[in-house]
Amino acid sequence: MGAKMTEQLLGEPAAGRRTKILSHLDGRTPGRSLPGALYTDPDVFTSEVELLWRRRWLFVGTVAEVPEPGDYVTFDVAGSSVLVIRDDDEQVRAFHNVCRHRGSRLVTSGNGSVGNLVCGYHSWTYATDGSLRYAPQLSPEIDTTCLGLRPVALREVGGLLFCSLAAEPDGDIDLVADQISGYLTPHRLDRAKVAAQVDLVEEANWKLVMENNRECYHCEGGHPELTCTFFPTWGLREDQVPDRLRPDHDRYLLAEADLMRRCDELGIPHRLIEDLVDRPLGFRIQREPLDGVGESFSADGARLVGRLLGDLDDPQLGRCTFHSQPNAWVHLLADHVVTFAVTPISPDRTLVRSTWLVHEDAVEGVDYDLETLTAVWRATNEQDATFVRNTQLGVSDPAYVPGPYNDAERNVDDFVRWYESQIRSEAQEKGGAR
Incomplete structure (x- = not known):
């Protein structure tokens, strides 16, 4: 078969898929x-893998997940590991x-530690810098x-790790890093450790998972x-706050003013x-108050x-919330950090990986209780999984007609x-646009 014919056979379905997604x-x-x-x-879904997930910078984890030489983690997305x-x-x-x-998966566990990377098939052996050290009978x-x-x-930004599968990654990550690094560095993720990590497969399209996170309307x-x-x-804008929530909003304004004062002093x-x-690499970052004690x-x-x-000595720093598109949101508090990485599995299944980080010297059972540390977001993730599963069922129904966003969902519309x-x-x- 000639090269031109092969290219046509391979290219036409992809072009057809691009035409379809643009039509939608x-x-x-x-x-x-x-x-x-x-x-x-x-x-x-296939077009999204080709046009988005293999082209954009993706959040993969933090430096705290690979603290020592030889420590590794794997990140599987869009058919790539x-x-x-x-x-x-x-x-x-x-x-x-x-x-x-011959293409064997080199490591098959999600994380671990090695001296060298040894392929389990024919024992080809690689150093931790990726160089080939040993290939028997070659x-x-x-x-x-x-x-x-x-x-x-791979790019590190304040302890957050991003990768790009593109042959020539765009330089947007560097421009974003310049704007957000100062927000992240006080938390010193390079001096943190993983307290817990939970993988949850949600029965919904990845966009529904991201949209759900982009609003608190629910x-x-x-x-x-x-x-x-x-x-x-x-x-909500000031003029959108209903009377029943006015006491909550007034409390928010007081907490916000106090937090801004603390941050300015520090x-x-x-x-x-x-x-x-x-x-x-669409993003949003802001430090915002928490209710109650605010810690x-x-x-x-x-x-x-x-x-x-890190070296923080004031626990009342609220939450610094960072989110990036297509696949991350992160909450950084004075006492811990929780990160969320979203990866698509299929049109209606999405992996959400939640990771809790604490100071490298914090001792479980002494400085923190693991169940209590993770309770809020484990419950919240399960609730969100139900919301997006029900939404996936709804958007799959022939009766579904897209509905209007309100102002509280402006970040959803932005996404x-x-x-x-x-x-x-x-x-x-x-070449797929019309």
Whole structure:
């Protein structure tokens, strides 16, 4: 078969899928949720993998997950497995988790620690920097320097790790890093450790998972544990606050003023920076007050960990919340950090990985109780899983008609606008736009 014919056979289905996803986007009414097919169609999902997940910077974890040389974690997305490892020189690197011999998965566990990376199939052995060290019975005429593990672009931002599967990653990560690093560094994730990590597979499209996180419209009735410390008026303008929530909002304003004063005294940035629609790595970051004592995610807002992060000595720093598109949100508090990484599995299944970090010297059972530390977000995640599962069922129903967003859902609308913009720009680059 000729190369041209092969290219046509491979290219036409992809072009057809791109045409389909663009057609669905053409049918969207601005200010309303997406058409149902964009949450359910397998061809749409395949196009998203091609146009988005293999092209954008993805949150994969934190430096605290690979604290020592030889420590590694894997991140599986869009059919690719990425191996993130700290090498013998203390540098965190990322590689495709694929042996350079005949393609076997190099490591099969989600995390661990190694001296060398040894393929379980034919014992090809790689150093932690990815170079090939040993290949039994390989001809001496073969240049082994060309057979190291294939690198994946990796960028650390204040202890958060992002990777890109693109052959030529965009430089947006550096521009974002310049704006958010100051918010992250006081928490010193390089001096933190993993207290717990929970994987939850939610039965919904990845966009529904992200949309659900981008609003608290559902929080008042849906998250009783979370709203012990989350103010129920989050996302509402002053003129939108209903009378029944006015006491909560007045309390929020007082807590906000006190938090801003504390942050200014400590030289900790707190203002809102939001660029959610127009850039490849859409993001939002802000330090906001917590209700009650204002220290942590607990029933009364009091701290959950006796040892504060980094060199912080004031526990009443609320929450610094960072989220990025397509797949992350992070809450940084004085006593702990909780990160969330979203990865699509199929059109209607999504993995949400939640990771709790505490100070590297904090002792479980002495400085914190693990059950109490994780209680609020374990409950909240389970509640959200139910919400998005029911929504997936609804958008799959022929009776579904996209409904209008309200002002409290403006970040949802921003996410959807970002999604449409990124899909269109990538499809146009690949020749699929009309």
